[in-house]
Amino acid sequence: MSVFSRVPVRRRVTGVVAMALVPLMVAVGVAWAAVTDNMFPTESTGSSCLTGMGNSPCQTDNREVYFYMDSSGEYKLESEDRSMVNAAIDREYRPTDLAFHYDSSPVFEGSAETDIIYQEGSTGLPDSVAGRAWCNARGGALYNCDQQYIRIRGNGDYTYARVCHETGHAVGLQHGDYAIPMLSKTDSRLGCLVTPSTGHNDLGDNNRENIDGTY
Ligand SMILES: [Zn+2]
Known part of the structure; x- marks a missing residue:
């Protein structure tokens, strides 16, 4: 889950913390329907929004x-x-x-x-x-x-x-x-x-x- 721990902090991170008492496997299954984090910014895009056609949208x-x-x-x-x-x-x-x-x-x-x-x-x-x-x-x-x-x-x-x-x-x-x-x-x-x-x-x-x- 460390791959999701970066700025900006998202609400689902809070969700995992709130479920800390639930056994880990269950917590993961409930909190992480997402198979991958493809929301800008990712480690592959850089963190700043760039303007202009051809750049990653933000x-x-x-x-x-x-x-x-x-x-x-x-x-x-x-x-x-x-x-x-x-x-x-x-x-x-x-x-x-x-x-x-x-x-x-x-x-x-x-x-x-x-x-x-x-x-x-x-x-x-x-x-x-x-x-x-x-x-x-x-x-x-x-x-x-x-x-x-x-x-x-x-x-x-x-x-x-x-x-x-x-x-x-x-x-x-x-x-x-x-x-x-x-x-x-x-x-x-x-x-x-x-x-x-x-x-x-x-x-x-x-x-x-x-x-x-x-x-
Ligand atoms: Zn596309």
Whole structure:
């Protein structure tokens, strides 16, 4: 369990302490549904949130997650893309400790920007990449981001699994090769954070445990 003992201290650590009188095997079974810690920061990512496409996305700055879907311009989501975003948030993320709110008046400046901006488009994405999430503006603790962007290609690529995957990044979830202990990027226990995510629609127990332990 020492692999989980690092800053930031999470609520699940408190949970283990509280259960110290329970026999160890039982305590582990109850407290640690997660098979790996893939929440930013891990020992493989560095501890500071870096801005810009291509860097590891970071934790969002608190459990109240305000999101917006571009509704005009180059990165506008079509109605089917918007449906995918809403469906994946409703089914995969609302059951977690995160509270998602649609922000119809998004904020792009200052210290309380809209947390996640969903875009449809390919600008800046390498040819082999269907979507990406990145921090645009840091805020709060070193490992926190105030505003993250999610950009996913259109024309059939804006899938439920990709929305689940990139939204996971936008709240700090990492691929298996950045997790501690490290897992194969294709290990199905990573749920929709499997890479590539195609066919992996479920957030899954491991990611849910890491989210709920963090926020
Ligand atoms: Zn990814």
